[in-house]
Every structure is written in C-alpha cells, then in structure tokens.
Amino acid sequence: MIRLGDLESALGYRFRQPGHLIEALCHRSWAADYGGASNERLEFLGDTILQMVVTNFIYEEYPRFAEGKMAQLRSSVVNKKVLYLIAQELDLGVYLSLGAGEEATGGREKTSILADAMEAVIGAVYLDGGLTAADELIMERWEERIRAEAREPGRRDYKSRLNVALGQEAGRVRYEVTFSGPDHDRLYTAWAFLGDQELGKGSGGSKREAEQQAASQSIDLIA
Structure with missing residues (x-):
C-alpha cells in the first residue's frame, strides 16, 4: 500500500x-x-x-x-x-x-x-x-x-564525459534507443554499450536525454 x-x-x-x-x-x-x-x-x-x-x-x-x-x-x-x-x-x-x-x-x-x-x-x-x-x-x-x-557550465554532458573517461576505448561506445507512447508524449529508453558490454541505461522525453542518462549511469559504473 x-x-x-x-x-x-x-x-x-x-x-x-x-x-x-x-x-x-x-x-x-x-x-x-x-x-x-x-x-x-x-x-x-x-x-x-x-x-x-x-x-x-x-x-x-x-x-x-x-x-x-x-x-x-x-x-x-x-x-x-x-x-x-x-x-x-x-x-x-x-x-x-x-x-x-x-x-x-x-x-x-x-x-x-x-x-x-x-x-x-x-x-x-x-x-x-x-x-x-x-x-x-x-x-x-x-x-x-x-x-x-x-x-562547470555544461558539466551534464555525460556522453562527452564518458568518452573522456574511456580514453582510447571511446570509439567503441554505441547507443541503442527505443521509444513508447504517443507522438506528443513519448518516453525514450537508451542503452550504452562498450562493444557488446552493456554499461548503462537511461530514459527521458527525447532521444538525446535518454542517451545522456545512459551515459551518466555508465560513468558511475566505470568510476
């Protein structure tokens, strides 16, 4: 309850x-x-x-x-x-x-x-x-x-921060995105991968926002 x-x-x-x-x-x-x-x-x-x-x-x-x-x-x-x-x-x-x-x-x-x-x-x-x-x-x-x-203006650009954290491995990062809901109120879900390894997952009202949240979770994982 x-x-x-x-x-x-x-x-x-x-x-x-x-x-x-x-x-x-x-x-x-x-x-x-x-x-x-x-x-x-x-x-x-x-x-x-x-x-x-x-x-x-x-x-x-x-x-x-x-x-x-x-x-x-x-x-x-x-x-x-x-x-x-x-x-x-x-x-x-x-x-x-x-x-x-x-x-x-x-x-x-x-x-x-x-x-x-x-x-x-x-x-x-x-x-x-x-x-x-x-x-x-x-x-x-x-x-x-x-x-x-x-x-630190713009510090919430987690995708860039993830790339910096991964160094030479950054080129292997990719994102997969799905969405649900009507056009006027869609919910996007993104997964960040390093090669085939899932690093993080995020959601938001846009593809970019979902990817940023996935990158943020990925940073926490590899920190």
Whole structure:
C-alpha cells in the first residue's frame, strides 16, 4: 500500500492539509476518468515559485554575473529534464493518481508527467506552508545543482564525459534507443554499450536525454 507519509519524509515536509499533496499528485487523466481537480493549477503555481526562488538565489549568490549569464544558469537547472530527475529521486511516479490510459502506457515514468507533478508538489508545499517551506524544499534539491553548474557550465554532458573517461576505448561506445507512447508524449529508453558490454541505461522525453542518462549511469559504473 502506498503511504503518502513516505513521500512527505522524502520531501522533508509534513503537510498540515494533506489534500494539497493529494491534488498535486492527481494527473488530468485521473480527473477525467474519475472526477475531481487535476494538478494543473498547482503545477502553474509551482513553476512560478521555483523560478522565483532559483532566480533570487542566483542573484544573491553571484553578484558578478551579468543578466545573460544569470538567465543561462537558471535555464540550465530549471527545466523539464532537471524536474524529471528530481521527481525520480523522490520516486514521485509511485504516488501519482493516473487514469487508465496513462497507467497502461507507462505514465508513471513519462518525463512530462513527472516534471509537471514535481512543479505541482512545489506549489502544494507553498500553499500549505508558505514561501519559507517552499524555499527550503527547492534549495534542498536545487542548490548543489546550481553551484555545480555555475562552477562547470555544461558539466551534464555525460556522453562527452564518458568518452573522456574511456580514453582510447571511446570509439567503441554505441547507443541503442527505443521509444513508447504517443507522438506528443513519448518516453525514450537508451542503452550504452562498450562493444557488446552493456554499461548503462537511461530514459527521458527525447532521444538525446535518454542517451545522456545512459551515459551518466555508465560513468558511475566505470568510476
């Protein structure tokens, strides 16, 4: 049985009104099948709060960064890919309420659904506990990503990093990619191989994203 208390523990936040969290986990497909509110309004709110908190942190922490550099740094850490990765870290897909169609087509692993749900959870925390609670949640998950990206822009190009790690063997790396789901919401899965040896597996909303995740897992394996 899925316990929302486990998710609250992972978030580091206990809801005073659990209905906020329940709504944040309710995909529009569930609302269409069974009625009730979807998480789309909370997603809209959470997106705004996330942008504001990250923008404020960058502004305060990097006073020498020009506007363009601040915007570039923010866009590198506030996007569907990062939201998806953080949702995966929290096992957010396990807790989602999905309609029958999304359940049957792997909705719990889809990049867009998980990323949107993560924004909705941020919105729910903000509604329940205010800006301080939302700020704490966001910075717990984003601060190190921001600092690392500021130190080494583009460090998340895992395919290039894998090639460097493998040295002369890099020419033997190849990727195999499959996809599932409708055109507007495809889930790609990639495998990285060194010759015939599987090194890592990854998934994402695009072929490139899936390959990057497979390369990331491969780096962890050979490190």
